[in-house]
Amino acid sequence: MDSGSEKIIEAKIRDIFNIAIKNGEKRAGNFLDPAEQQIAEAVARNFPGAGYYFEGGHGEAERKVLVAFPEYLKDEPFFVPIRAIRVTPRDPDEHPGHRDYLGAVLGLGISRDKVGDIIVTKTGADIIVKEEVAEYIGLNLSRVGNVPVAVEEISLKEVAAVERSYKEIKGTVASLRLDAIASLAFGISRSKMAPYIKGENVRLNFKTVKDPSAEVKEGDVISAARLGRARVVEIGGSSKKGRIYVTVHKYTG
Missing domain, CATH: 3.30.70.330 (RRM (RNA recognition motif) domain)
Structure with a gap:
């Protein structure tokens, strides 16, 4: 997501909070992806006295709508549309x-x-x-x-329960850089993955990252255009040669 798109999302989210506060009501927006939800959480900090939550329709939802409201309406029932x-x-x-x-x-x-x-x-x-x-x-x-x-x-x-099938990949990496972890996850050499990242083809925790040296942590989600999505489920100790043990789940369905 580029800066222009982020500003548009920020403006829409501010509008939701402003209308909810002005009208004294709970108000729902449209669906947000996880990166946009992070933007919403940042915007919400600028509205003291307001509350919010996300609702996606099922327990494992990834895309969710934002519901904003004055804090005094926190316990009021609301039908999310x-x-x-x-x-x-x-x-x-x-x-x-x-x-x-x-x-x-x-x-x-x-x-x-x-x-x-x-x-x-x-x-x-x-x-x-x-x-x-x-x-x-x-x-x-x-x-x-x-x-x-x-x-x-x-x-x-x-709504059907989400069943995520995955392939477990275990290996070692020289560092916890994004290009190293993504190379392991998607089976592409690090020399090819670095320019792929610079070309804005890879997202880390649903945000586009252009820096191959960005640090990856346990629990992070890496998405690569045309290659798929993977989650870093475990970062272990180091081998005798100083390489780091990593376990990744690459989603297959």
Whole structure:
């Protein structure tokens, strides 16, 4: 995310807080990715007397909406305007992927910030969306790519559990630099990974990083364009040669 995009997000989040405080109400925005949620948390510190939380529709949600409110409304009930729809290929032998479902929804003219998580299952996908677009998707989404689909609205409680499959990768690195860890995770030489990072193709904890020497910590998430996503699950001790033991989970589904 470049500085211009960050400023736009900051302005939108400030508007949510300002309107909530001015009107004395709880107010929800559109979906934010994890990096945008970090921006929201930073903006929130400029609003003493205001509270906030994030809601994504299910326990493992990555994309979430911000709900802001005056602190005195903290315990007031609030219906977060998000819905869940289930998309099922009519041919059970067809299995579209995450990009296929996302592309089909955006192809209806719906902006990305109206769409939350997409949980792909063996039989289709459950998609979290803002309330105002749920009915429109239900009426107009008939295909995902070339695959005919059926669409129904479900309750948020019915959303499928997230099942993250991964490949465990263990190895040693010379340092905890981003290029070294990413090289291990994605099976690319460090000499090739460094310029890949400089080309703004890699995100660390959902923020684009251009510095190959950026430090990586246990628990960090590395995303690389066209290569996938991995989490650093363990940083161990050092070998006799001074290399650091690292365990990474590279997500495969």
